[in-house]
Amino acid sequence: MPALSLVVLVAQLAVSSPGDSTPEVSRSGAPVPISRFALPPIPRDSVVEYSAAYYRRLDIHRYGSYAMLPLFAFQYWAGSQLLDKSSDASDVVKTGHAVAATGVAAIFTVNTVTGVWNLVEGWNDPNERTRKRVHALLMLAADAGFVATGLLANEAEGSASARNRHRNVAVGSIGLATAGWLTMLDLFR
Numbered sequence: 001m002p003a004l005s006l007v008v009l010v011a012q013l014a015v016s017s018p019g020d021s022t023p024e025v026s027r028s029g030a031p032v033p034i035s036r037f038a039l040p041p042i043p044r045d046s047v048v049e050y051s052a053a054y055y056r057r058l059d060i061h062r063y064g065s066y067a068m069l070p071l072f073a074f075q076y077w078a079g080s081q082l083l084d085k086s087s088d089a090s091d092v093v094k095t096g097h098a099v100a101a102t103g104v105a106a107i108f109t110v111n112t113v114t115g116v117w118n119l120v121e122g123w124n125d126p127n128e129r130t131r132k133r134v135h136a137l138l139m140l141a142a143d144a145g146f147v148a149t150g151l152l153a154n155e156a157e158g159s160a161s162a163r164n165r166h167r168n169v170a171v172g173s174i175g176l177a178t179a180g181w182l183t184m185l186d187l188f189r
Contacts, residue, residue: 048125057114064111065181071107072174075100079170083163101153104146108177112143131183138180145173 078097082089149170156166
């Protein structure tokens with residue numbers, strides 16, 4: 001019988017991975033036989049379960065991101081009109097630029113809240129961790145740039161150098177946000 005226990009122990013060692021602890025032992029002291037077809041246990045910390053709210057926030061986040069690029073295009077066009085024509089620009093351009101700026105601020109507020117909330121909930125998820133964190137950093141940097149752009153808006157009405165600074169910060173923020181948006185495309189998976 002001891003020879004059989006030794007065979008079972010050797011078989012257990014052969015199918016266990018190098019990081020496994022010693023084989024389980026029964027109350028009698030004999031090794032517990034394991035199936036050679038048994039799968040290794042899945043570590044509990046690598047399984048991340050998301051809430052239903054996570055997926056709801058993700059949907060809101062995605063829909064907001066679809067509106068982002070058209071708003072950027074309009075803002076760039078309207079801002080260019082304002083730079084070229086200054087006070088001679090049409091009321092549609094002036095009002096449209098202000099309304100679209102409010103739209104960008106609203107979308108970025110909603111997407112920052114939903115994105116950071118989901119980032120926190122999924123922080124331990126190893127799947128696409130780097131891509132999600134790069135996306136978050138780019139978008140948070142764009143957030144800061146858009147806040148700066150808004151703060152520079154009042155000065156932009158009075159001086160050409162302030163207008164250029166306003167435009168440069170806005171275009172840089174648009175570039176960061178677009179790069180962040182691109183990182184989440186399936187193309188980069």
